[in-house]
Amino acid sequence: MFAARPNIIVILTDDQGFGDLSCHGNPVLKTPNLDRLHDEGVRFTHFHVSPTCSPTRAALLTGKHEMRSGISHTIYERERLSLKATTLAQVLKSAGYTTGIFGKWHLGDEDAYQPDKRGFDEVFIHGAGGIGQSYPGTCGDAPGNTYFDPAIWHNGHFEKTKGYCTDVFFAQATRWIEEKRGTRAPFFAYITPNAPHGPLQVRPEDEARYTGKVADKQAAKFFGMIANIDDNVGKLLEKLKELGIERETLVIFMNDNGGTAGVKVFNAGMRASKNTVYQGGTRAASFWRWPGTLKPADCDRLAAHLDVLPTLAELTGAKAPRRLDGRSLLPLLKNPKAKWAERMLFVHTGRWEPGQPPSKYGNAGVRFSHYNAVATQNASARWQLFDLEADPAEATDISVQNPALVQRVNAAYDSWWTSVLPGLENEEAYKTAPKVNPFKTRFEKQFGAVTK
Numbered sequence: 001m002f003a004a005r006p007n008i009i010v011i012l013t014d015d016q017g018f019g020d021l022s023c024h025g026n027p028v029l030k031t032p033n034l035d036r037l038h039d040e041g042v043r044f045t046h047f048h049v050s051p052t053c054s055p056t057r058a059a060l061l062t063g064k065h066e067m068r069s070g071i072s073h074t075i076y077e078r079e080r081l082s083l084k085a086t087t088l089a090q091v092l093k094s095a096g097y098t099t100g101i102f103g104k105w106h107l108g109d110e111d112a113y114q115p116d117k118r119g120f121d122e123v124f125i126h127g128a129g130g131i132g133q134s135y136p137g138t139c140g141d142a143p144g145n146t147y148f149d150p151a152i153w154h155n156g157h158f159e160k161t162k163g164y165c166t167d168v169f170f171a172q173a174t175r176w177i178e179e180k181r182g183t184r185a186p187f188f189a190y191i192t193p194n195a196p197h198g199p200l201q202v203r204p205e206d207e208a209r210y211t212g213k214v215a216d217k218q219a220a221k222f223f224g225m226i227a228n229i230d231d232n233v234g235k236l237l238e239k240l241k242e243l244g245i246e247r248e249t250l251v252i253f254m255n256d257n258g259g260t261a262g263v264k265v266f267n268a269g270m271r272a273s274k275n276t277v278y279q280g281g282t283r284a285a286s287f288w289r290w291p292g293t294l295k296p297a298d299c300d301r302l303a304a305h306l307d308v309l310p311t312l313a314e315l316t317g318a319k320a321p322r323r324l325d326g327r328s329l330l331p332l333l334k335n336p337k338a339k340w341a342e343r344m345l346f347v348h349t350g351r352w353e354p355g356q357p358p359s360k361y362g363n364a365g366v367r368f369s370h371y372n373a374v375a376t377q378n379a380s381a382r383w384q385l386f387d388l389e390a391d392p393a394e395a396t397d398i399s400v401q402n403p404a405l406v407q408r409v410n411a412a413y414d415s416w417w418t419s420v421l422p423g424l425e426n427e428e429a430y431k432t433a434p435k436v437n438p439f440k441t442r443f444e445k446q447f448g449a450v451t452k
Helices: 032-039 053-062 088-093 165-181 217-242 305-316 330-334 403-423 438-447
Strands: 007-013 042-044 098-104 122-126 151-154 157-160 187-192 249-255 286-289 297-299 344-348 364-368 371-375 383-387
Touching: 007 053, 007 217, 007 305, 032 217, 032 249, 032 286, 042 330, 053 088, 053 305, 088 098, 088 187, 088 305, 098 165, 122 165, 151 165, 151 438, 157 438, 165 187, 165 217, 217 249, 249 305, 305 330, 344 403, 364 403, 371 403, 383 403
Parallel strands: 007 187, 007 249, 042 297, 098 122, 098 187
Antiparallel strands: 042 286, 122 151, 151 157, 249 286, 344 364, 364 371, 371 383
């Protein structure tokens, strides 16, 4: 156990890839403040998340694979975090922390699923998976929202903000941190910008930083959005120093799935991107900075978003839920070369069509040791196998040469699949979903019907 319980800030960006950082070798994008988190903390170099956003958020906040909490998609009611799940915010509250979320929730827009019911004291969020998005059923944001001057749901009512969305979320988080700094309780701030997720609405001055530096205009917008995030991270770090709490605060940075608009420019030598189970779909940044306590170092052990909850529970002395899929990273934060038992990480893209049965072998993956096993056939267990040490680009399938390994993978996956099926509680919910999104209903109740 470390000597003191820190304040905790988790920053989770949306659709930024592992390669979308200059510290990971991007030849165009400059991210000096995110690089600072990398350089001044423990870096998990083989860290993995889910292939898309709601699943990653569910796994991070519960310490369990997302399917155990009802999540198999990002829409169709299948993005709703089971009401039986216990969240990281609830765990930290039980240990005396005050908690806040700023940005993207995307785990259910109905009242019962909202973050204020899931352990968050301060709620400052948009609806749906992105600002301005709206889908049939419950997943939808306030009508008419864009990345500029968005209406944000703040502790039970909408606030019409001024400014660019990422700036708005970080500014609100910083104000809240400054308020909590004077209280006796430690804080947990969960900062989850919707950027750089599409649509690529970007401040002109940020887009201009990369206009002409990349051939693809979308990549220029995308990199500009990340540069804006980087600026805000820098401001946040300076505020922590100004408030005198830099050495009392653990800052964790992650991205939520594989790369998107930036992969044509640079993908760190990996295969594929978001919504796949190859390395390019799930490998993520994971930087843990706690000045004076954590020594900067690389850790090459296999780790995942599932490990965040058990790690922070152990660090703070909180009681974690039972039967987690994750494990505490505390031994590795203390000693990045510590012994680390072999494990298997199970990955699935989900996203089968509404009304269809769960697709067992539709884009499934098993990551273990230095291997990645991938199944992309819906009907049968046809596993590809890649040696990530010899072949990080996953170009050569070695399954035929390693039948024993493939058999081991298939047996473990079969057992895992059977164990998660009972958790898929949202599969039929689309049939009874409301015709109007809850966020739109709330917005019209507060401001009147929207006319075009």
